Amino acid sequence: MTWKNRIVVDGLDRDAWLAARRNGLIGASDAAKFAKASSVDKYLAAKLAASSFSGNAYTEQGHRWEPLMLAYAGIPQNLALIHSPTETGFAATPDGLRENPDGSITLAECKAKHGKVVDGPNTGEWRQLAWQFEVVPEANAIEFLWVELVQNARGEWDLRAAHRGIPHRLVVTRDHPKIVAARELIVPIATDLLPRLRVALSYERSAA
Template sequence: MRWQDRIIVDGSDRDLWLAGRRQVIGASDAAKLAKASSVDKYLAAKLAPRTFTGNGYTEQGHRWEPMMLAFAGIPQNVALIHSPDQPGFACTPDGLRVEPDGRLRLAECKAKHGKVVTGPSVGEWRQLAWQFECIPEADFIEFLWVELVQNARGEWDLRAEHRGMPHRLVIPRDHPEIVAARAQILPIATDLLTRLRVALTYERRAA
């Protein structure tokens, strides 16, 4: 099944995207999957009512994301795409580009506030591994980030050392951190998905 045929929602309607996202294990869920013994906690968080609509940090992420994607030459993506092997596993990479050979190159963008980093955090490695799991057509993910500092007006600007450019790290599918993260999160996600489906079934029956 082609990746285009695995699009759950195209992302043009935010409410539909959120509804579709609630039915699956997404990349932001996978980023939190650290312990098999904490599946009940992950399920409770997944089912909890969502009242968060964003803050200054998320606004900054939206502000800088187009610049980062343009820097990498990768179009923005808002579609939720499921795995060919498991429809309950899905992700929405920030960027997606079809290469001349038909393979895909993904992008993940991060805005780092008051931080200097050299690459993905532990949770971000899990998130990237999940994107590879859901979209096997991709061989590389461009991990892009900007480091922001607050100016005298309280606004967030690029750190001077950036020279107006984001940081860029090209991560291959066989990167050791990706391989290790995938091995860690896949069993936990499989258990979580089973419990999520049962919970959603009871929820629909009770409605």
Template sequence: MSYTERILSDGENREAWLAARHSIIGASDTAKLAKPESVELYLRSKLADSSFTGNAYTESGHRWEPMMLAWAGIPANKALIHSPHEKGFAATPDGILPLFGDALRGAECKAKHGRVVDGPSLAEWRQLAWQFLCVPEFDSIEFIWVELMDGEIRAELNGEPKSITVTRQHPKIIQLSQQILPIAHDLLGRLRAARQFEQELLAS
């Protein structure tokens, strides 16, 4: 089954995309999955109602993401794609570039405000590991970021983003994939039970 056959939502409708994420574990969820003993906290966070619709930082990300993708030559993606092994595990990579055969290159874009960094944070490494798990067609993911000072790219960078290419064989990807999966399976089981309970309450 190709990744195009595993799309839960094409992302064109924001409400439909959010509804599709309601009962799955996504990359933003796995960014937090550090401790097996904290799975109940992760569940409460997932179940919590949220009226969050964005802030200055998310708006900045939306502003800079198209430029980062164009700079890297990777088409944008809005689709929520589930793993071929578990429909409850899914991710929305920022970009997807078809390569030879069935291989793909992904893209993950970040805006860094007032910070100079040399690559992904630990939470972002978890997100990258999750994208490799959900989209095994990725042979690599381009991690692209802009370093912003007062809302614009640092002058020293001459208007250029920075990037590194991460492969699925990277030691951090292998290590974090092994750490995340047991926690994610536990969390997904509890999430499904909670959603089922919600449905039963609504039906009663």
């Protein structure tokens, strides 16, 4: 089963994508928060809590700069929600996905850093990357791309001039020590959380 056969929704309809995410799936944004195995009850409560969040000024900036970062890396944008070949409840939507001539896949994760100078992924972002490797085992690398933004006199966010407008780029492989460590942490948590989530959602539907 290829990644194309594992597409849950193509992402062209944002409401359908959100509905699929709410339907008992654990995604990369969830995995980014998995810090302690003892906190599964907290993660379950967060998944069950109704959310009306649809974005803010920071997420809008991320969407604004994502095409630039993907174009710089030569990776097509991806909107599809893809599930793991071994567990349909594990899913992710990598920002970019490129099929290489040798049959392997390179993913992309794009970030807009507001008022920050960083040298790579933070802890939560390492977990996101590790989750994408878990969900898309065909991928041999993920290009982590980021731009650093500063506010101008009008309060708008512009690219920090020090890097001449060029996105930062770090190629992460699945055998990177931080990826290995992150997967060892988050996969058991997700494996514990998923059946609890499914039971809770089933109960909610039957009670509705």
